[in-house]
Amino acid sequence: MAVVSYQKSKVVLQDNESVLQGLERLGEKIPSSCRSGACQCCLMRAVAGAVPAKSQEGLKETLKSQHYFLACQCVPTEDLAVTLPADDAVPVYPAQVISKKQLNEEITSIRLSCPAGFRCRPGQYIQVMQDSHIRSYSVASLPIEDGFLELHVRKIPGGSMSTWFHETCQPGMQCSFRGPFGSCFYVPDADRQFPILLVGTGSGLAPLEGIARDALQQEHEGPVVLIHGSLRESGLYHGNELTALQSANKAFSYRTSVVESGETESADIRQFAKSELTRLGAAGARIFLCGAPDLVNDLKVRLFLAGAASSHIHCDPFIINAAST
Amino acid sequence: MSTLYERLGGADAVNAAVDIFYRKMLADDRVNYFFDNTDMDRQIAKQKSFLTMVFGGPNNYTGKDMREGHKHLIKRGLNDTHVDIVIEHLGSTLKELGVPDEDIS
Numbered sequence: 001m002a003v004v005s006y007q008k009s010k011v012v013l014q015d016n017e018s019v020l021q022g023l024e025r026l027g028e029k030i031p032s033s034c035r036s037g038a039c040q041c042c043l044m045r046a047v048a049g050a051v052p053a054k055s056q057e058g059l060k061e062t063l064k065s066q067h068y069f070l071a072c073q074c075v076p077t078e079d080l081a082v083t084l085p086a087d088d089a090v091p092v093y094p095a096q097v098i099s100k101k102q103l104n105e106e107i108t109s110i111r112l113s114c115p116a117g118f119r120c121r122p123g124q125y126i127q128v129m130q131d132s133h134i135r136s137y138s139v140a141s142l143p144i145e146d147g148f149l150e151l152h153v154r155k156i157p158g159g160s161m162s163t164w165f166h167e168t169c170q171p172g173m174q175c176s177f178r179g180p181f182g183s184c185f186y187v188p189d190a191d192r193q194f195p196i197l198l199v200g201t202g203s204g205l206a207p208l209e210g211i212a213r214d215a216l217q218q219e220h221e222g223p224v225v226l227i228h229g230s231l232r233e234s235g236l237y238h239g240n241e242l243t244a245l246q247s248a249n250k251a252f253s254y255r256t257s258v259v260e261s262g263e264t265e266s267a268d269i270r271q272f273a274k275s276e277l278t279r280l281g282a283a284g285a286r287i288f289l290c291g292a293p294d295l296v297n298d299l300k301v302r303l304f305l306a307g308a309a310s311s312h313i314h315c316d317p318f319i320i321n322a323a324s325t
Numbered sequence: 326m327s328t329l330y331e332r333l334g335g336a337d338a339v340n341a342a343v344d345i346f347y348r349k350m351l352a353d354d355r356v357n358y359f360f361d362n363t364d365m366d367r368q369i370a371k372q373k374s375f376l377t378m379v380f381g382g383p384n385n386y387t388g389k390d391m392r393e394g395h396k397h398l399i400k401r402g403l404n405d406t407h408v409d410i411v412i413e414h415l416g417s418t419l420k421e422l423g424v425p426d427e428d429i430s
Contacts, residue, residue, distance in 0.1 A: 038370070
């Protein structure tokens with residue numbers, strides 16, 4: 001019989017007993033609602049052992065690849081160690097600032113050394129800790145191939161962390177971070193043919209650039225279209241890098257959307273993203289949206305209405321462990 | 326006698342149905358303003374749970390009953406006309422998925 005470890009408890013499951021039922025028998029309080037694999041309230045993560053495929057049905061690919069599963073559907077055949085998303089122990093790593101470069105008037109690129117043992121997927125985010133402050137930044141680089149973590153830090157007037165990065169921070173300085181977090185990253189399919197659409201504004205480019213490069217690195221064969229939006233031309237950055245990436249990869253297209261340009265086709269990023277999605281074929285496309293929350297939410301609904309599957313739209317960090325109200 | 330849930334094709338079919346159904350609701354100006362401040366992912370998860378129950382699937386829907394859950398919307402003018410629109414969209418969703426008429430009624 002499979003043994004399930006959770007925090008300090010261990011339970012030997014009975015015949016056909018789910019992880020949820022087993023833990024509840026011990027008196028553990030695990031959030032749950034429908035108990036039939038639909039509502040996803042009982043989302044847990046396996047830190048050791050393999051979960052049956054049935055317990056991952058309906059989860060986003062990004063969650064499956066991080067060993068998340070639904071406790072109510074999980075009748076394991078081997079021993080498991082499990083956690084709730086909220087209790088996941090997140091290690092803290094030391095890092096050194098390797099370099100710093102102004103990308104435009106608002107945004108600075110910070111490269112941190114990649115600490116031994118740290119693993120993350122491009123597009124996930126880390127929380128940098130400096131004095132008593134903690135702020136989240138997306139990883140724009142490929143940590144393994146590049147050998148560093150690149151963050152795009154937008155200067156927020158009066159913001160303590162961004163001011164530290166922009167003004168005080170110098171190469172050679174130390175900081176620490178914890179992570180990784182987030183489920184906005186590339187997951188290959190069996191065929192790698194599906195189209196990918198990435199849309200973001202401002203420093204929302206950071207995760208998108210990481211995800212696009214990751215997909216190309218993993219030899220994704222379908223079209224990958226990245227749209228970077230800004231109010232004015234000067235708000236764009238990494239244009240040379242992305243144009244070079246486009247020249248080197250037939251699958252990749254770099255597009256910009258600048259409000260002040262007045263371009264009929266591209267100035268309205270919402271319309272532009274929708275027409276690109278239609279051109280790519282909405283039904284099978286994977287979509288990544290990053291940047292200003294209002295725009296991200298608006299795009300999410302629009303692209304869903306244009307035919308994208310809800311399970312294939314990745315944007316905000318998932319917050320689904322709390323029981324829905 | 327198998328349940329509609331089984332005849333439809335189980336969890337995958339419900340996932341497909343909810344996307345189609347919710348897309349119809351959001352595209353319909355007669356009802357979409359009720360969803361203005363709604364988190365799409367949460368709403369879709371709740372609808373999956375609800376439709377699984379409606380179709381007779383292995384569900385223990387523990388959501389609020391429909392009257393209680395929609396009280397705040399009745400204050401915003403939700404009435405029988407809107408409920409008819411919901412039923413209309415649910416019906417045409419099932420039709421698109423190839424569900425026979427006798428099951429829909």
